[in-house]
Amino acid sequence: MESIYNLVPEPYVEPYKPPMYRSKYDPKAPLTSSTFGLRGTSATVGGGVNEIRKNHTLSSTFGPTSQSITSASNFLKAGSKTRQAPKEASAFARASGKTKPLVPRREDKPVMGLRTSKNFITANAVEAILSVPQMPQSEGVDYVNKEDYGKVPEYLSQVKEEIRRENEMIDEYVRKQLSQDEDAPEEFTEMDEQDRVDLVNKLKTKWDDVNEKYQKICHRTNFESFGDIHFKEGKEAELKKLENDIMMLQRAGSVMVSEDR
Template identity: 90%
Template sequence: MESIYNLVPEPYVEPQKPPMYRSKYDPNAPLTSSTFGLHGTTATVGGGVNEIRKNHTLSSTFGPTSQSTTSAANFLKAGSKTRLPPQQASSFMRSGGSSKPLVPRREDKPVMGLRTSKNFITANAVEAILSVPQMPQNDGVDYISKEDYGKVPEYLSQVKEEIRRENDMIDEYVRKQLAQDEDAPEEFTEMEEQLRIDLINKLKTKWDDVNEKYQKICHRTSFESFGDIAFKEGKERELKKLENDIMLLQRAGSVMVSEDR
């Protein structure tokens, strides 16, 4: 809620600063937990370096100690932990113990200046002319002399016979069905007038529904896809069929309907 008293400026009150923080510990005292200046041989000024060096035991591994038993000259040499002595191990490696090729020595020089007087084009042509062509290998089987050469396999005759029997059975069944349909007289009944009127009304309703969908696409002169063309042609065929059915039911005279057997 707005008030006119809010427009009156309030007097500025300067905040009071808290007293400066002073630690209760001596700032010049060495830090007992500091590791600064521990690594190396030069002691840095400040920190608890001197105190830590007093607790620097022989078990530490960072840098040598005064009582270290390892000498700088006693380093691990190649082949010192192998079963063979170093001399035999080096000779074994030079004699082909490694799968890698030997590195060429400094005094080794590549062979240079080698030339040949052979004409490879002429040599290849002469070799191709004088070479004997390879004859096809004969496995010893003469298919012409076989007993069934040139004859129809027996299994093909069996398959043809099975197909002939199946076709005869199908023809006999169809012939019997057609004979029964020809012998039975076809019966017709007159369609009721009310049923004919109901069918005409339903066909007209269906025609209106199809025509409404057809009118949405019949005015188009270009179609983007084959689906649109098929849809238009399908609606035209459906409208034509409905019109023929309506004309058939509306013609003068009675409508005869065949009874389903």
């Protein structure tokens, strides 16, 4: 909303400026925990190079600063803390009297110019001729002189007896089954002519059904799977069986059927 009072200029008020921050620490004190000024001759803010080096040198150790600083040339060398093993022989070697000779030192010189007049070829031949042959420590078992040599083991006789008894039991069981079958003679009855004609017609109907399925694959020469081959062979076998049954029922004469069926 506009107003005429907005045209009147407002008096300028200077913003409040806080006083400059002054640290309570000395700005000229040497820097702590800093590595500036340790190398070279350039000085850093807060103190001279000598003051910085002196400050860092005194506080660069883990121990108290009152101790003297170790010289750079006096560093820990390899093997200075290790203890040398005693060169004396062990207690076991001293007790048994079997001690190995010491290793020759670096300044020891080997004996030179020693030669032997021994003929090793002749010496070895003489030693081999005069040596006594060593006999075997353990003698082998003489199986020929054993008590049971050439005799049949007892366990084989037991096995043969068990096999004989099992065969007798099987023969006895088969004999009883055959005698029961012979005692009960099988009876046959003549099939009625009308039943034979009906059975032949049903077989022919089934043959037509199987032949219809067979005709769909009989012309194929390349089969994609073994299932198709088995299907074709199965239909051929089924047709052959139906044809044999039809020919048997159409023969002249009566057809005899067992009563058990």
